[in-house]
Amino acid sequence: MHRTKVRVATDVLDANDTIARANRADFARAGVRVVNLMSAPGAGKTELLERVLARGLGELRVGVLEGDVRGSLDAERLSALDVPVAQLNTDPGFGGECHLDANMVRSTLGVLALDQIDVLVIENVGNLVCPAEFRVGEDARAMISSVTEGEDKPVKYPLMFRACELVVVNKIDLLPHLDFSLERFLANLDRVHPGVERMLLSARTGEGVDAFAGWLAAVGQREAEPA
Amino acid sequence: MHRTKVRVATDVLDANDTIARANRADFARAGVRVVNLMSAPGAGKTELLERVLARGLGELRVGVLEGDVRGSLDAERLSALDVPVAQLNTDPGFGGECHLDANMVRSTLGVLALDQIDVLVIENVGNLVCPAEFRVGEDARAMISSVTEGEDKPVKYPLMFRACELVVVNKIDLLPHLDFSLERFLANLDRVHPGVERMLLSARTGEGVDAFAGWLAAVGQREAEPA
Numbered sequence: 001m002h003r004t005k006v007r008v009a010t011d012v013l014d015a016n017d018t019i020a021r022a023n024r025a026d027f028a029r030a031g032v033r034v035v036n037l038m039s040a041p042g043a044g045k046t047e048l049l050e051r052v053l054a055r056g057l058g059e060l061r062v063g064v065l066e067g068d069v070r071g072s073l074d075a076e077r078l079s080a081l082d083v084p085v086a087q088l089n090t091d092p093g094f095g096g097e098c099h100l101d102a103n104m105v106r107s108t109l110g111v112l113a114l115d116q117i118d119v120l121v122i123e124n125v126g127n128l129v130c131p132a133e134f135r136v137g138e139d140a141r142a143m144i145s146s147v148t149e150g151e152d153k154p155v156k157y158p159l160m161f162r163a164c165e166l167v168v169v170n171k172i173d174l175l176p177h178l179d180f181s182l183e184r185f186l187a188n189l190d191r192v193h194p195g196v197e198r199m200l201l202s203a204r205t206g207e208g209v210d211a212f213a214g215w216l217a218a219v220g221q222r223e224a225e226p227a
Numbered sequence: 228m229h230r231t232k233v234r235v236a237t238d239v240l241d242a243n244d245t246i247a248r249a250n251r252a253d254f255a256r257a258g259v260r261v262v263n264l265m266s267a268p269g270a271g272k273t274e275l276l277e278r279v280l281a282r283g284l285g286e287l288r289v290g291v292l293e294g295d296v297r298g299s300l301d302a303e304r305l306s307a308l309d310v311p312v313a314q315l316n317t318d319p320g321f322g323g324e325c326h327l328d329a330n331m332v333r334s335t336l337g338v339l340a341l342d343q344i345d346v347l348v349i350e351n352v353g354n355l356v357c358p359a360e361f362r363v364g365e366d367a368r369a370m371i372s373s374v375t376e377g378e379d380k381p382v383k384y385p386l387m388f389r390a391c392e393l394v395v396v397n398k399i400d401l402l403p404h405l406d407f408s409l410e411r412f413l414a415n416l417d418r419v420h421p422g423v424e425r426m427l428l429s430a431r432t433g434e435g436v437d438a439f440a441g442w443l444a445a446v447g448q449r450e451a452e453p454a
Contacts, residue, residue: 040267040268040269040353041267041355041376041380041383041384042267042373042375042376042377042380068383069356069383069384069385069386070382070383070384070385071382071383073379073382073383096356096386097356098325098354098356098357125356126267126355126383126384127325127354127355127356128268128353128354129296129323129324129325129352129354130325146269146375148269148373148375148398148401149268149269150269152300153268153269155297155298155300156268156295156296156297156298156300156353157268157296157353158297159296159323171375173404174375174401174404174405177400177401177404178401179431204406
C-alpha cells in the first residue's frame with residue numbers, strides 16, 4: 001500500500017513538472033521572468049508586493065498572479081497600484097487546494113498580459129508545506145518567514161526553506177516586542193539550507209524593501225535558462 | 228476530467244470519515260474526549276498548550292498528540308511538563324503531508340496512554356487549508372488565529388473558520404504594535420461563521436488562558452455522543 005501511494009505521488013509530481021516546463025518555456029518566449037513567492041498565511045507577501053509595486057523596479061515592468069483559496073482581496077489591493085494583476089482561485093478543488101500547481105498557472109496564460117510584463121510574481125497560497133513541492137514554471141523561488149512565527153520554522157518545514165533561493169525575514173519592526181532570537185532562527189535556517197541568501201526587512205516600515213526589489217530586478221535581468 | 232477529480236476526492240474524504248468514526252468510538256470507549264487544534268504555522272498552538280499543561284485542568288488529565296511534518300521539537304517542549312505526549316510525523320507522505328488524517332491518528336492508538344488521559348489535544352500540522360477537511364476522530368475542533376496574520380484570514384480561509392466551534396485570537400499583547408483592527412477581524416469572522424465562540428488571549432502573557440482551559444475542561448466533561 002505504502003509503496004503504491006508514493007508511486008502515485010511521484011507520478012503526480014512528474015506530470016506537474018512537465019507542465020511547469022511548458023509554462024516556463026512560454027514565459028521565456030514572452031521575455032518574462034517568473035518568481036514563485038511563498039509563505040505561511042499572513043507572513044506579509046501582499047504587503048511586501050504593495051511596497052515593491054509602489055516604488056517600481058526601474059525600467060522593468062512587474063505583474064502579479066494572485067493565488068488564493070477563495071476571494072480576490074489581495075488582487076484588489078494590488079490592482080489599485082495600476083499594474084497587471086490576475087487572480088487564480090484554487091477553490092474548485094475539493095474544499096480548496098492548498099497550493100498552486102503548474103496546470104492552474106497554465107490556465108491563466110490566456111488572461112495574463114505577458115506583453116506588458118518583464119517580471120511576474122506569482123503569490124502562492126499561504127502554506128509552508130505543499131507549495132514547495134509543485135513547480136509552476138518559475139525562474140526563482142523565494143519565501144517569506146515572519147519573525148512572529150517563531151525560531152523553529154526552518155526545522156519544522158525544511159522542504160520549503162530548502163526549495164527557495166531567497167529567504168525574506170519579515171516584520172523585524174516587531175522584534176523588540178517578541179521572544180524571538182534572530183540568531184537562533186538563522187542558525188536553524190543554516191541547518192536546513194546552509195548559506196542560503198537571506199534578507200531582513202519590514203514591509204510595514206519599508207526597511208529592507210529596496211534590497212528585495214533589487215533581488216527581483218536581478219531575476220528580471222537573468223538570461224532565460226533552458227527549462 | 229474535473230468531475231473525476233472531485234469524485235476521487237469525495238471518496239477519499241468518505242474513507243477518512245469512516246476511520247475517524249472508528250477512532251472516535253475507540254476514544255469514547257476509553258473515556259477520552261478529543262480536541263483537534265488547528266492553526267497556521269507559528270500561531271501559538273504549542274505555547275498555549277504549554278500554558279494549559281502547566282496550570283492543569285483540575286481533576287482532568289490532559290494528553291497531547293503532536294502532529295508535525297518532521298521532527299519532535301514540540302513534543303519535547305511539552306514532555307518537560309510531565310504529561311503523556313506522543314509524536315506523529317507526516318513525513319512518510321510525499322514531501323510530507325500538510326495535515327493529519329484519521330488513519331495517521333489511528334496508527335497512534337497503540338502508543339497513546341489512553342488510560343492516563345481524560346482530554347486528548349491533537350495538535351494538527353500548521354496549515355489553514357487541508358486540516359479542516361479531514362476529521363480525525365475528535366469531539367470538538369478549535370483553531371487559533373494570531374493577530375499578526377491580519378484581519379482578512381477568515382475571508383481567505385473560510386472553510387477552516389467554519390469547521391471550528393471555537394476561534395482563539397492569540398497574541399493580543401502585540402495589538403499596540405500592529406496595524407490590526409480587532410473589530411474588522413471579528414466582522415470578517417462573523418461573515419463566514421456568524422456568532423462562533425471566540426476568545427481573545429495571549430499565550431505569552433497568560434491573559435485569557437484560563438478561559439481556554441475552561442473550554443477544554445468543558446469538552447472533557449461532555450457526554451460521549453454517537454460518532
